[in-house]
Amino acid sequence: MAATLADVAARAGVSSATVSRVLNGNYPVAEATRRRVTEALRELNYVVNGPARALAAATSEVLGVLVNDVSDPFFGVLASGIQREAAEADLLTMICHTAGSADDELRYMELLLRQRARAIVVTGGGPEDDGHRRRTADLVRQSVSRGTRVVFCGREAPPDSEAASVVFDNDGGAAALTRLLLAAGHRRIAYLTGPPHHTTSSARVAGARQALTEAGIDPDSCLWIRSGFSRAAGLEAGRELVRAGVDCTAVVAGNDLTASGVIASFRACGVRVPEDVSVAGFDDLPVAVDVVPELTTVRLPLRSGAVTAGRIATGARRTAPGAVVRMPAELRSRDSVAAPGGGLTGMAGRLRAH
């Protein structure tokens, strides 16, 4: 049913090699022949057989992107930036949703490896688990030995691996944010960390603790609350903070999504931001300026990080094996942080019934 190169060749009165050459344009073909072939191609509605080409050429035209959550804008920005670069290199981007599961991450890496993907970009933070890291390192090794480039974006590649990484300065960003809060006079700060045992969460926590320590404040005098990276996690955490009447004048959310959730539940409880409590986010996602008040947050250059990762993956940018590109973080001071207000204490009574 489907036309093959041979069919097209027969119709154009040439050999299949010539058709292939016309298709790929990497060998000279006389203009008249080219026209005849092009014609036949069109008449037969020819569509390249990707697998056959991949087999013969020992490579394919797909670039795989692993994301934790397709519906999270953080990954949306990353994925679309990488995709743009891939398109530039005529690669088809396959986005695979790992749902944050370490096992799925490995499974998808292996599947992409099977497909002989040209490159794999693993985005976002990952589990802080040596077993997982080792298995990842194994797959990276196999991928590289089979010619599949691997790039990590948002996390460092496993140690001693040949994969390049593009990392964001979560550490420094969190420190800067904490210093801003300190400078505004805040001392009792509640930190909502991201998911536990997760590289991104840990880096942010570490940065904040360091800034605190440098300012002569015992990090353990602050509140460290495990949360998630979703809006829902922020809603819940916010509600809990009010219910418990936690003694703090500022809340640092795990990211902007969480911050928007915190603000929403604060508002529902009559807590004013930033008058009563300041709230800060992280990432500077689009939502940061949609929210009222606009979020003080840390801008991560996601777009350009994604582009960089994409360029390394497509080979448009060459790096040494195991290279690490560090992207700076930048403070974005907006309306959600002000001088310390009355705090949350005593607000519990205002919690609306539900």
Place this chain on the structure above:
Amino acid sequence: MAATLADVAARAGVSSATVSRVLNGNYPVAEATRRRVTEALRELNYVVNGPARALAAATSEVLGVLVNDVSDPFFGVLASGIQREAAEADLLTMICHTAGSADDELRYMELLLRQRARAIVVTGGGPEDDGHRRRTADLVRQSVSRGTRVVFCGREAPPDSEAASVVFDNDGGAAALTRLLLAAGHRRIAYLTGPPHHTTSSARVAGARQALTEAGIDPDSCLWIRSGFSRAAGLEAGRELVRAGVDCTAVVAGNDLTASGVIASFRACGVRVPEDVSVAGFDDLPVAVDVVPELTTVRLPLRSGAVTAGRIATGARRTAPGAVVRMPAELRSRDSVAAPGGGLTGMAGRLRAH
């Protein structure tokens, strides 16, 4: 470098056919042989060559999903539902981001076709453009003739095509929502439609107009404003409505994202929802209950629609060629709609400076 079937066969002292049989388990192999092969497989770190297998077997293990926007939760829910079904059938899901561009949609369909994907699921509404529909129909025909199943989810397949469709009752949902508003006493309603010339937008507009007409109200006495399906579009539209001091007591947003944007800008302008103006959404995305007040909206069974589409795509559910599965819409009445209030007129003065 990479081990092939032949390498494994040599090591296990069998033929490559036997190794293939062990791998696929579709032919009997003596237990002892199987063990030896399995061992060799492991020792050599064998990874199947996907393209070679796809070429020989004339099919592949990938299922492609086309989405308009990877960072929109509407598509996130759809994509993850489809993916779950795909995983069930041992297929690798590739999500392709078309950015809502009709051209990219075709390009990606073609790329998936090249890859001899097992199935393609096209999600979301699409352009109402006969040229596009014709070209889509062409690709569907080619796909089907090459054994790639095509399923549309959220839009009907082009006429006379063999592709199945899963569609949501946008029409009926919009009508029900309008009737709810009418019953609450609203007469001056502003409708923010989605993007123009888009099947989803049109269906929702049509449903609303019909309900209006049935109630003896001239649809043209309402305001129909072109907008988008994003939160940003809602923010902007909300701001404009206030600035223009539009005379209406209710706003029906294109979807929940837009509704949340409208509410945010209303709040920023001091317009109370629902006291001054009621606001309704569409889709019942997670954000609908995060927002304050919680959104009155139309629930679309996205998850189960996605699962259905996924099952048709994997072949787990058989349908007649061109079958259309209709998913019902259901009203979700919450807090953002109440009896008519003072409306927007005269609010323009309250618009905060920026």
Place this chain on the structure above:
DNA sequence: CGAGGCTCAGTAAGCGCTTTCTACGAACCG
């Protein structure tokens, strides 16, 4: 005018797998 160079296109050898066909023992039967 013949040797050497160029341009263009055909031949054919794979790429690594699946699968049909065939072959070989062993077990079984009359």
Place this chain on the structure above:
DNA sequence: CGGTTCGTAGAAAGCGCTTACTGAGCCTCG
């Protein structure tokens, strides 16, 4: 004990493409 059947595994023919390698014309030039 010869013939049949069954279970198991090898041989080999592709799948549709890419890409050396080869060769046929034709032009150039000493």
